[in-house]
Amino acid sequence: MASLVLIVDDEPNIVIPLQFLMEKNGYDVVIAQSGEEALEAIAKYIPDLILLDIMLPGIDGYEVCEIVRLRPEWQHIKIIFLTAKGRDVDLAKGMVLGADEYVIKPFSNEELLAKVKKYLPLLNENPK
């Protein structure tokens, strides 16, 4: 069974290429467009990895990360912040809250994929 990646971003224009990229690399993808949707999706699907934007309508990415890290049953979920907030303090805050990686927009697909692969080695090397 393929690993499940949850993409959380309110911008469809970034979600579409990301979804395409993940699927091409053999991951299953679930999408959420707000913090609330993300928490529902996490509870429902228990993804292996979350690509998490910080500035979201309602509950923001920091809060989602904090909630995930507080639940023992969700400890295994990897979190990669994917955000336009590029200041050093934003990065430091993200890492303190328990993120595994912090990627600043714009990023290269290769770089992002490398980080994802670090945590989710592909079971099935044949892309869809």
Next chain:
Amino acid sequence: MRIQNKFWWFAGVTLLFFVIIIFSMALLFWQQLLPHQHDVLLNIFKKHFAYIFLGLFIILAGFGILLDWVFRIYILPLNKLVEEAHVIASVNPSHRIKPEGSKDIIRLSKIVNEGAERYEQLYQQVRQEILQEYEHAEDEKNILAALIDELPEGIVICNEQGKILLYNQQARLLLEHSECVDIAPNDNGAEVDRSCFIGLGRSIYNVMDAHKITHALDEISRKLVQADEEITAFFVNVDPDNRLLRVETMPLLNQKAEMAGFFLILTDITQQVEFTKEAQFLMENSIQKLRASSAAIRSSIEAILKYPQMKKAQLKDLAQIIHTETISLGDTLERKLSRFSGFVKEHWPLALTGTTDFWRIISRKAKDKLKIDLVWPANETSQQIRIDTYAFSLIFLFVCLQLKKITNRTRFECATNREGRFVCLDLTWPGDPISIEELHRWERHQLIVDDERMPFTFKDIIDSHNAEIWSYFGKQTTQRSYFRFYLPAAKRPLPDSLRRVTVLPEGRPEFYDFDLFNQPGQTPEIDQRPLNELTFTIFDTETTGLNPRGGDEIISIGAVRIFNQRLLQEERFDQLVDPQRPLPKESIQVHGIQPEMLIGKPTIDMVLPRFQQFCRGTILVAHNAAFDMRMLQMKEGQTGINFINPVLDTMLLSAVLHPAQEKHSFDAIAERFGIRIVGRHTAIGDAIATGEIFLKLIPLLAEKGILTLRQAREASQKTYYSRLKY
């Protein structure tokens, strides 16, 4: 006691004494007589009682008339003469005695007047000489004071206890806020002087948080001990109007390097902070938007490049994303970032200038420095532009110099044109225009013309003015080449925002008084303090009539302060009051305040709290204070404001000093002391004149041994006038 009463007491006692002596002698004589002699005398007395009684009455009446005559002709004029001669010698050399009384006294009065004439001439001559000498020194002081007053920063200098020794107008504007701070009791339960006014001798803590200043002073003390080089301390003060003040605190050291006081330098940073906040928000917001868009574009492009065989629908989706995000990028750049750069440009210090003024300056400079003639139509309409005159004239000269080199010409025609929101400054010549390539080269040039230079490039200055340049050939119009500066047209600012021209004041401005360093401590027993050390509020009220108990109301309050024996006319309280009742015609004739002038003015319950703040901690002084105090007291129930300040009355003090004078009216005293009243029967005009009178009274009282507040009050109570009731 009035002089008349004193005299008649004396006359009565003398008469009684004589009657007792005569009666005693008559009794002795009666006892010497034999009984039949008693009968004879009694018979004569009974028979001629009418004659004897009439005789006695005539003698007594004659005696009374004689005494009255002596009093009016000799005693009263002599007493007046003494008092008036003293006025001449002490406060008003121009005062003259009205000769009255006996021939001798009239002659004496005339001699005194002649002497006064000579004394006055001499006095004026000496005064003139002193004034001339003084003026020179005073001019220098005034320049310094005017400079301080015109500084864009607020300056306040305080002594160690926080009493204000100097302040400028900017400080007043920054510190006197619209709402008064509440009066808060201190630890002892006593009221603390927390008025919302700034003034000499008032405490800085009235208008600024004491904790912040104390903290800054502690920091400075620590730095002084550590011999730190940087000894200032900063804090930000937020006033009730939500204005942010940056306060720089600096110590004022005495000869022994101990702190004798402190400076506060105040800058309003409200706008600056708002600007920074807004600019920062705009910048961060734009960056995040740019990052998001470029992330979407980059990710999509990379996906297309990596998987060229993707389905058509997927390719279309990604291409669509690239398209919309590119548009969004452009939009962010156009709308947000250009607004940001406009923000910065708006804050470059540019001055409003008329184009004709600019042509005049630049043509003279071009002629002198570059030997270039700039010809401009003298009759053209001047347009308003905002420029850094120096920097802009330098780039203009730079252009002239380059044009001279390229065209080999030394004469250019100038013109001003208005094109929509822009003003165009043109230089024209017959021949070819300047190429764009050449213009680009100029733009990178550092600004150097002859011996003048600036550490900026041509482009820096053009950008900072939000300006544009280019060169073209007027093919369809003039057949000449143009070099054109495009500048945004400026509007004339409202007069309020223009800077005031500094006019040196005639007298010493009232906002500084260095003598205050010698002020006594903060809480001495006020009654025992000498009059010349106290702070007074001199006030006057105008009213709808003269009957406080009969419903007459205050319509105007005017007040000034006397501090360190100086009348501070600029620290004034001048307020019209809506009496909420009609104005009687007779009262309008007195004060000249028309009913329409009071429309929209605050009512007494709004004015009195502010007036109480103004007076706090001072002695109240008024002419016929009983009346004004009664007017204020009638409002105690309605407003809950009690005026508990000690009170002195110039009318009573004048009566203490000059008991022989019949008149102690305001006008009579002013005339006696040679005081000209500006604005008689306006509350503020009368208050100022009362203040001047009071200042003249203080030294005269001192000559009579009346030095302290208590002595002045006790002497006032003994005068005849103090019994007047309202």
